[in-house]
Amino acid sequence: MAEKEIFYEMLWDCAQCNTRGMLGGSHRHCPTCGAAQDPAHRYFPKPGEEVEAKNHKYVGTDWSCAYCNSPNSAAAAHCTNCGAGQDGTKPVAIIADTVNASIPLPTPAATAPGSHWVRWVFGLLALAMVVIGIMFFTTRETTATVSQRNWERNIQIERMLSVSDSAWCESLPADAYSISRSKEVRSTRRVEDGQDCHDERQDKGDGTFVKNRICSPRYRSEPVYDYLCHFQINRWQTYRTVKASSQDSLVPMWPGVGRLSNTVGTMGPMVTLGAERLGSRHESYALTLTAGGKTWTCNVSEPVWTKHPEETTTPIKVRMTGGVDCGSLK
Numbered sequence: 001m002a003e004k005e006i007f008y009e010m011l012w013d014c015a016q017c018n019t020r021g022m023l024g025g026s027h028r029h030c031p032t033c034g035a036a037q038d039p040a041h042r043y044f045p046k047p048g049e050e051v052e053a054k055n056h057k058y059v060g061t062d063w064s065c066a067y068c069n070s071p072n073s074a075a076a077a078h079c080t081n082c083g084a085g086q087d088g089t090k091p092v093a094i095i096a097d098t099v100n101a102s103i104p105l106p107t108p109a110a111t112a113p114g115s116h117w118v119r120w121v122f123g124l125l126a127l128a129m130v131v132i133g134i135m136f137f138t139t140r141e142t143t144a145t146v147s148q149r150n151w152e153r154n155i156q157i158e159r160m161l162s163v164s165d166s167a168w169c170e171s172l173p174a175d176a177y178s179i180s181r182s183k184e185v186r187s188t189r190r191v192e193d194g195q196d197c198h199d200e201r202q203d204k205g206d207g208t209f210v211k212n213r214i215c216s217p218r219y220r221s222e223p224v225y226d227y228l229c230h231f232q233i234n235r236w237q238t239y240r241t242v243k244a245s246s247q248d249s250l251v252p253m254w255p256g257v258g259r260l261s262n263t264v265g266t267m268g269p270m271v272t273l274g275a276e277r278l279g280s281r282h283e284s285y286a287l288t289l290t291a292g293g294k295t296w297t298c299n300v301s302e303p304v305w306t307k308h309p310e311e312t313t314t315p316i317k318v319r320m321t322g323g324v325d326c327g328s329l330k
């Protein structure tokens with residue numbers, strides 16, 4: 001059997017005598033001054049202060065009298081305030097239940113005295129940014145002397161070493177050894193954990209309202225465990241770096257690496273622990289330039305570095321801030 005719907009009284013305030021908190025369904029007129037109820041000023045009571053509408057039978061949304069705007073029951077053929085007929089009228093407006101409706105909305109703050117100074121400050125900041133941009137991006141061409149040239153090259157030497165690592169056991173590398181495992185949290189999952197419910201109030205449009213119970217599932221986070229494997233594995237690792245620089249030679253050259261350990265295992269081509277190989281190579285080139293008592297250092301490519309011997313001059317662009325545009329070197 002369906003649960004019986006319970007009706008509660010909406011409230012309204014009299015605009016004529018300021019009597020407050022009258023019942024929307026029971027008090028069609030103000031008991032103090034007799035003024036007709038204004039349906040546009042109905043409102044919901046505070047939660048917990050609802051008054052049940054006794055012996056209430058819902059017959060539909062009220063109709064508003066076209067002559068005196070009084071609300072009348074949908075079953076009434078004539079206005080109970082002025083006697084006008086129902087023909088040509090329209091239903092009263094339905095009131096929406098808003099969250100924290102009892103809390104007054106904040107009044108927009110008046111413009112603070114002196115706010116024009118704020119606009120001035122923002123204007124000056126914008127102007128300063130434009131000036132800074134001009135100083136950084138506007139350049140002038142000058143002639144600079146190459147006072148110093150530097151270069152450096154290095155080669156990384158890798159060695160096959162036994163390293164510690166871990167992975168989920170389902171993805172364990174085939175060449176792992178000395179394996180142990182532990183149970184760890186791998187992820188989480190959402191698990192339904194009851195419901196969160198609240199009452200949603202619905203204006204019936206006849207001076208009453210009903211409460212509908214709205215529920216949604218509540219969830220909690222639950223850990224998901226899996227096995228994490230810890231192991232040793234043989235991998236190439238950077239072991240040492242050999243370097244050469246302009247302090248060793250005026251002409252760029254790669255450093256010597258000496259003899260590499262290259263022990264091969266007895267079981268096929270497998271590389272044994274301690275074997276070495278050449279790794280990645282890195283090189284850098286820098287020109288030191290002087291002009292007008294100022295000195296700059298530019299990192300350049302090898303072809304640009306080669307084109308500019310010491311004590312030669314070259315055109316270069318200088319920013320208004322005093323910095324140099326190294327990209328202008330050709």
